[in-house]
Amino acid sequence: MQQQSILLLGAGRSATHLIDYIAQYSHKSNITFTIADISQETLQAKTQQYPWVKTLTIQPNNNEEQYESIVSQNTIVISLLPPQLHLQVAKICLRYEKHLLTASYLSEAMKQLHQEAKEKKLIFLNEAGLDPGIDHMSAMETLDKIRAQGGKITSFQSFCGGLIAPESDNNPWGYKFTWNPRNVVLAGQGTPAQYIYQGKYKYVPYSQLFTNPINLYFETVGDYEAYPNRDSLSYRTHYQLDDIPTMLRGTIRKKGYCKAWNNLVRLGITDDSLPIENLSTWAEWFEAFLPNTDNNKSIEDKLAEVLQLSKDDESLQKLLWIGLQEDENINTKETLTSAQILQKKLEQKWKIAPQDKDLVLMQHQFQYELQNKKYQITANLIVKGENATHTAMSKTVGLPLAIATKLVAENKIQEYGVMIPIYKQWYEPILAELKHFDIIFQEKHTELQK
């Protein structure tokens, strides 16, 4: 059997638990483990307990030769680089015949590599993190069980969110950044969200996305809500649910978040198309998005008027809490879009403190028919972080990817090409091992009235 060696590209926010897992596994199995990152500081902090792990400081210029030289010396590559870099790495992996694993969405360009990867007996696993990742694996496990019993699935709704634990929640939005802030600020922009509900296609434009959130409840942590994700329809094929009448995926936020965020959307504050010039203070920027008024109304009054809300509406108070109306200088040398200015402010206000515990929530709602009866299964996942480094986000993104890497290293997978972990040979061992790390779904089975 070939002697394996594992290379991790990128040691950032979501790599902490993955590094811990693979460091320990590589030590036990006598496998070389190398981590490459642009920050020597990060490498040092995350590997100091593991003297046997090799580290490499790479240049932030995505130099082809740099990647070639490190990829070519290993047999399995994990990429936690920014998603737009995966393809470059994948092509190098193809050239040097290395396996590749990522936690990112499978791109169209990546799909094109399937035939060649398959012929070379390479595994290119994508979407092996949390969302996408654990969502696929846990959904497929239950869907396959229902189908094995002869059940017919009539509805599948699935929700996921990276949030803050109640004990660390000290702001009115119930939110702090545990993930890419830019993605949070731009969420839902671009094309309308698409899903199917009771046999009817639904398109939700940005202007409506945050207006009708779906209520969700999680025991021990409380009330949440969700707005529809970009494209729920494409998952029908992945999950072999092509004829399902209801299929919806959504993003979870604390109850009340959507209405408040929608105020920003309505005002146009989340616009990312227009670099804004001639502005110096937060208030000048914010007021530039309010209608003309000749009188001396307060910002609170103007907001209440344009948004048609009462002044004591919670969603308005959340908006004012951000401090967009402050008379201080924005302090930027670049010309930023409104979305970028908003992100700058939110990064101050929604910053996770070193001892804060984050929270990962996932909920699947399955409905199915079996022997002329209707059933529902609700499966909840609740994972809390330890602190701002060992986050629930890093744990739930990194561990499935780490376990998948071990499966590849141990030649447990006999399927080749470009894929996502919707097959039993992936999800069974990964979900089983995740349970040892307290990543466990709580299921509730009920019979529904027809």
Next chain:
Amino acid sequence: MQQQSILLLGAGRSATHLIDYIAQYSHKSNITFTIADISQETLQAKTQQYPWVKTLTIQPNNNEEQYESIVSQNTIVISLLPPQLHLQVAKICLRYEKHLLTASYLSEAMKQLHQEAKEKKLIFLNEAGLDPGIDHMSAMETLDKIRAQGGKITSFQSFCGGLIAPESDNNPWGYKFTWNPRNVVLAGQGTPAQYIYQGKYKYVPYSQLFTNPINLYFETVGDYEAYPNRDSLSYRTHYQLDDIPTMLRGTIRKKGYCKAWNNLVRLGITDDSLPIENLSTWAEWFEAFLPNTDNNKSIEDKLAEVLQLSKDDESLQKLLWIGLQEDENINTKETLTSAQILQKKLEQKWKIAPQDKDLVLMQHQFQYELQNKKYQITANLIVKGENATHTAMSKTVGLPLAIATKLVAENKIQEYGVMIPIYKQWYEPILAELKHFDIIFQEKHTELQK
């Protein structure tokens, strides 16, 4: 003096009056006039009274050699081709040293040709139609007059619209297509509108664009309203108004149009990003943009609920008049975006009838200070068309361009390079001659209370 010959590229909707004018002028002055278009039928219809005008049927493939061969044989080129083709024509004009005139917005790429055109003593005149065109010329005439008196301009608001005359207005929107339908459906999408009001910069996102229209009144035709145009700020430099506290340009619609159109915007019906599959009827498409409802509510009730309007609200009735809720097949073989489906429907409902008269409206509002007093000038332009071919739109776009062409043919312009008609040598003779065609601004001067 060089013997001139004039080439018109494009004989479509906005060319009718221009052809009439230049046909007569060329006959009188013994100048060759050639018209090239992809439709032989159009060429025949528009030139049958003018046997001395040459016509050329061109291929719709924008072949470089085709344009080269016809451009090279003339001295002055007028392009009424789609705007994206102007640059290709401009480069050929540069190569063969021909003058070029268009009614389209001056693009950044066109600006790059300035130095070379200037050195070759060529005139590349852009924005010489209605809007842009007459707006610049009439604005500059009044602004220059105020400045010549020593007045200080404090506010300039300018509005323009292509509409339908009251006597031909038989639909609740007060609108029919007299111009590119796609531009009407997509109006305001992309970046927020920008303007400055009482010294404060204002950004209006698409979600707010149609919510606060400005009321306008025109004697003899009635009440209208306007929403802000894309970028009012860039005009400050053109008009030498860099320090002006209020500068706003807007598009005119019949009173009530904006609120009704905003219903479509709020529902997401104007989305042009997502090609929609799996739909067959108008109703299926329309309902896909309404929220989930489990019950059997009528479309009218659902709309009233999601838009928070009463069922007898005029803006809701306008929406229903379009017939988006009809149970008939959309009948399209292509996969269209929602905006394209809407356009298809509106092209049926807002079609101008052969004997309909269209209406062009323009209003400038100037405010200035002179000898410690404040004044306002309101200048209104009202032009009605004769029928669906000799439209007010064709007249007001084509005649300024035609007169500008005559000025070039007669060597009246001694300024070279890429330009727009904001200089006296252009606007004075053009506005003077437009009066003979009843294109006349009515001015009202008032003193304002300080």
